[in-house]
Amino acid sequence: MDNSRPRIGIVLTGGGARAAYQVGVLRAIAELVPRESGNPFPIISGTSAGAINAVALAADAGHFRRSVLRLQAVWKNFHAEQVYRTDPLGVLANSARWIASALTGGGGSGRDPIALLDSSPLRTLLRERVEFGAIQRCIDAGYLHALAITCSGYTSGQSVCFFQGAAGAQPWKRARRIGAAMPIQLEHLLASSALPFIFPPVRINREFFGDGSMRQLAPLSPALHFGADRVLVIAVGRQMNASQAPERLQAIQHPTLAQIAGHALNSIFLDSMEVDLERLQRINKTLALIPPAVLSRSGSPLRHVDCMVVAPSEEIERIAIRHVESLPRTLRLLFRTVGATQRGGAVLLSYLLFEKSFCRELIGLGYRDAMARRDNLRGFLGLSSEWYCELRAPAA
Numbered sequence: 448m449d450n451s452r453p454r455i456g457i458v459l460t461g462g463g464a465r466a467a468y469q470v471g472v473l474r475a476i477a478e479l480v481p482r483e484s485g486n487p488f489p490i491i492s493g494t495s496a497g498a499i500n501a502v503a504l505a506a507d508a509g510h511f512r513r514s515v516l517r518l519q520a521v522w523k524n525f526h527a528e529q530v531y532r533t534d535p536l537g538v539l540a541n542s543a544r545w546i547a548s549a550l551t552g553g554g555g556s557g558r559d560p561i562a563l564l565d566s567s568p569l570r571t572l573l574r575e576r577v578e579f580g581a582i583q584r585c586i587d588a589g590y591l592h593a594l595a596i597t598c599s600g601y602t603s604g605q606s607v608c609f610f611q612g613a614a615g616a617q618p619w620k621r622a623r624r625i626g627a628a629m630p631i632q633l634e635h636l637l638a639s640s641a642l643p644f645i646f647p648p649v650r651i652n653r654e655f656f657g658d659g660s661m662r663q664l665a666p667l668s669p670a671l672h673f674g675a676d677r678v679l680v681i682a683v684g685r686q687m688n689a690s691q692a693p694e695r696l697q698a699i700q701h702p703t704l705a706q707i708a709g710h711a712l713n714s715i716f717l718d719s720m721e722v723d724l725e726r727l728q729r730i731n732k733t734l735a736l737i738p739p740a741v742l743s744r745s746g747s748p749l750r751h752v753d754c755m756v757v758a759p760s761e762e763i764e765r766i767a768i769r770h771v772e773s774l775p776r777t778l779r780l781l782f783r784t785v786g787a788t789q790r791g792g793a794v795l796l797s798y799l800l801f802e803k804s805f806c807r808e809l810i811g812l813g814y815r816d817a818m819a820r821r822d823n824l825r826g827f828l829g830l831s832s833e834w835y836c837e838l839r840a841p842a843a
Contacts, residue, residue: 471813
C-alpha cells in the first residue's frame, strides 16, 4: 500500500434492516469514484448488520464497484425468511420456547433459545454468499489494510473487536474493550448481528457473543487504531445536535412493549456513535489550539482526524410503517401483538423489516442523501488527488 496515500476508514454502524440505507450510500460512492479504481477504504469497520456489509466490501476490496453491486443485489431482493424463520410453526414454537426459557431461567443447557426469533436462515445465506478466504487475499494484494468486526461478550462484558489486518496491525486493550487479531469467519458475523433478545447469541472460542453495538463505547476506535486519517461514518439513524428541539410531547400513554424495545435498540445503536463523534470533534478543536511544534515535542499520540457522517434525512421508522404489509402474516400478527405496527413502536419494526420494498426505499434514500453531498464526498475521498488516480482494480 502506498504510504503517501491517506488511510481513509469507513465505519458501518449497526441497525438490522436499516443497514439497507448504507447500501444506497455505497452505491452513490461507487458512481462517484472512477470505474477502474480500486477500494477507496483501506480500513473497514462494521458492527451488527453493518458488519455484514463491511465483510462484503472487504472480501472483494479490489473491485469496489462490483462489491457494491453484489451487495445491492442481495438487499434489493431481501425477504425476512432469509434472515429468520417466518413460518407459523417456526415463529410460534420459538417464541413459546423463548417465553418458557425466560420464566424458568433456561438456556444454560444450550438447547433453549435465548431469543425471540430463529436466525438460522441468515447463517445459510452468509455461508452461501461470502467468501471469507478472499479477505486475506485482498490484504496481501494491498487493497485492504484492516477489517474490524465488533461483538459484545455476554460473560466478560467486554466489547471485542475481532480484526484481520496487514503486518503491523496490533491488538489493543482499553477499559471494557479489546482488539483481538484472528481471521474473520461466519461466526463473527452472526455474533455481531445477534440483536439482544431477538436473535440467539453465538459462541466464539470460550464465550458467547451478541450484537456488537452493545457496550460499544467508542465506535470510531477500530478505525483510529489502524491509523485512519479520515473516517467516513454511514449511520442508520438521524443525527441529533444540541440545536434541535425535542419532539412535542403528546398525551401521556403507557408505552407498548415494542416502544420500550425500540427505545432500547436506539440507545444501543445510535447514542454511542453520537457521543464518540462529539468526543472526536472536541479533540480536533483542542489540537487546533496547540502549536504544531509544541505538539510534536510533547510526544502525544493524539492527532487530527477528519470525519464525515452520512445519515438518513428522514425518520426510518416512518418509512417502516408504510411497508408493514409486506411482512408474512405470522410476523404481522406477532408485531401487532407487541405494538410494533403502531407509530410509537415502529422503531422495533424498522430493525426487523427485512423485506425488499422497505430495503429498496432505504437504498434509494441513502443514494439521494449521498448524492446531495457529492461534492463533499469527492473532496473527502480525494477523488481529484494524484494518489487516487493511481488506484486501479485488478483484471477481472
